[in-house]
Amino acid sequence: xxxxxxxxxxxxxxxxxxxxxxxxxxxxxxxxxxxxxxxxxxxxxxxxxxxxxxxxxxxxxxxxxxxxxxxxxxxxxxxxxxxxxxxxxxxxxxxxxxxxxxxxxxxxxxxxxxxxxxxxxxxxxxxxxxxxxxxxxxxxxxxxxxxxxxxxxxxxxxxxxxxxxxxxxxxxxxxxxxxxxxxxxxx
Numbered sequence: 001x002x003x004x005x006x007x008x009x010x011x012x013x014x015x016x017x018x019x020x021x022x023x024x025x026x027x028x029x030x031x032x033x034x035x036x037x038x039x040x041x042x043x044x045x046x047x048x049x050x051x052x053x054x055x056x057x058x059x060x061x062x063x064x065x066x067x068x069x070x071x072x073x074x075x076x077x078x079x080x081x082x083x084x085x086x087x088x089x090x091x092x093x094x095x096x097x098x099x100x101x102x103x104x105x106x107x108x109x110x111x112x113x114x115x116x117x118x119x120x121x122x123x124x125x126x127x128x129x130x131x132x133x134x135x136x137x138x139x140x141x142x143x144x145x146x147x148x149x150x151x152x153x154x155x156x157x158x159x160x161x162x163x164x165x166x167x168x169x170x171x172x173x174x175x176x177x178x179x180x181x182x183x184x185x186x187x
Contacts, residue, residue: 001056001071001135004078005049008128012085012121017096037158044151045125051144052129055136066135074131081127088113088120108168110175116184118161118175122152123182156181 066074089096091112113120129148133141164172180186 001074001078001132002053004075005053005056005128005132008078008082008085008124011082012089012124016086016089037154041151041155041159044154045148048144048146048148048151049129051147052132052136052141055138055141055144056132066137070134074134077127077131077134081124081131084113084127085121085124088124108164108171108175110179114179116179118179118181119152119156122156125152126182152182 091114092109095106095109097106113123117123126149129145133145161176165176
């Protein structure tokens with residue numbers, strides 16, 4: 001499970017951005033805000049994820065292993081989450097950024113996975129975190145999931161969605177009214 005987590009991070013945050021940068025010039029952008037919500041959310045996500053990986057590595061006092069089907073299901077969910085996140089990244093093309101800073105003249109992307117969710121990359125992350133919780137099944141994994149979910153909610157609600165609404169106005173509002181935040185029709 002830990003290797004699958006590392007694979008997700010490596011593909012979505014290392015290999016994916018490199019390919020996008022080569023194909024479209026998209027890349028890493030420093031946040032406009034100083035140490036604000038965006039950086040706090042990133043720290044919360046990383047801390048929560050680290051708590052889950054720690055739980056997977058044996059932080060549990062429980063001697064019982066998770067059922068084989070739960071583990072297989074969790075692994076399949078991570079594979080699907082990785083594919084979703086990479087497809088979402090690819091759909092963004094030149095509009096892909098790690099921050100809302102520098103969106104400039106990039107078009108509002110509402111196709112591909114963005115037809116179903118406003119933040120499908122976050123949906124992929126949540127899929128990995130839910131998989132970890134399913135396998136680790138302990139307090140540290142639960143707290144890590146809750147912290148990561150809160151961080152992604154803050155990033156989406158406080159940072160990204162208001163910036164997108166300012167940038168794209170009615171087009172964004174119309175799209176957001178019909179598309180869920182992380183899952184279709186929810187949020």
